Amino acid sequence: MSKRKQGNDDIPIVEKLYRENQISYTSAGGFGRADDEREERRERITEAIKSRRDRAYQHVPIPDDCQECEAPLGESELWDRFNFPVCSACRDREVRHKLIHRTEAKERYLLKDCDLDLRKPPLRFISKKNPHNPRYGDMKLYLLPQLEARALEVHGSLEKLEEAKELREAKRESVNERRFEKKIKTMRKDMRLAEKPMVLKKQGHSHTFGPEVYNEKNDTYSKACTECDFVTTFEKM
Known part of the structure; x- marks a missing residue:
């Protein structure tokens, strides 16, 4: 054409x-x-x-x-x-x-x-x-x-x-909710990974953790090594 x-x-x-x-970007620089x-x-x-x-x-x-x-x-x-x-x-x-x-x-x-x-x-x-x-x-x-x-x-x-304003606001809220839900899913996924039995190495010793214990006072969870005195503490969503 x-x-x-x-x-x-x-x-x-x-x-x-x-x-x-x-x-012109050839002369980009200060003012x-x-x-x-x-x-x-x-x-x-x-x-x-x-x-x-x-x-x-x-x-x-x-x-x-x-x-x-x-x-x-x-x-x-x-x-x-x-x-x-x-x-x-x-x-x-x-x-x-x-x-x-x-x-x-x-x-x-x-x-x-x-x-x-x-x-x-x-x-x-x-x-x-x-x-x-x-x-x-x-x-x-x-x-x-x-x-x-x-x-x-x-x-x-x-x-x-x-x-039209209400419709626009509803769409904005829907988008924000989807973003929030996606963020929560990501956090839950990370928490599930953190909840898996952990093996930590310290001074040549590999920790093997037993079942988790809930601490109601602090709203936390803990796991103790079955072979030594090491304890790890963590939170859940």
Whole structure:
């Protein structure tokens, strides 16, 4: 099958930046100029994606009124950044209009990348430096009410979203139980091996152990050599 050759002019700017941003392992080492250049390229990629997404909203007409106070919209940071018609005076940064990190948004509302990036219209976001390490790349922050609306589109209702969360949690618990059972089986197998009659060599003497004895006070078991005074003590699961 032949592949159509693309010229440089046919490649979208985002793809060009992505190709340029691929890490070269020939110069791996400590942080330096190469790391700064990669960070700059990451920023350019994020900004290119954001600008491309924002352009889709440029021709959306500005509403007359704020949906909270129903007064003329006036100055609105939420409209400028997210096309959300709430004036700056009504914005509730801590609760109703807080910003949610992309990873948290996907976890809380069971959203996939395609739900955020490909489903129309793609959700707008703002970028901020990662507070833990600026070299990790910028964080993408989304507006809470827009995420809630997108979750309703994907799942159909809040009830179905909760059902999907419960199903996911049940699957997680099932996986954890299987891992725990496997661990217990391994421990029991090791204990059975330890319970077999042991032959220990000490100063040319081979110990031969008799029947095990249970010590109720210490919840332990012991075996004594039938030929000398040596005693070994052990526990059982």
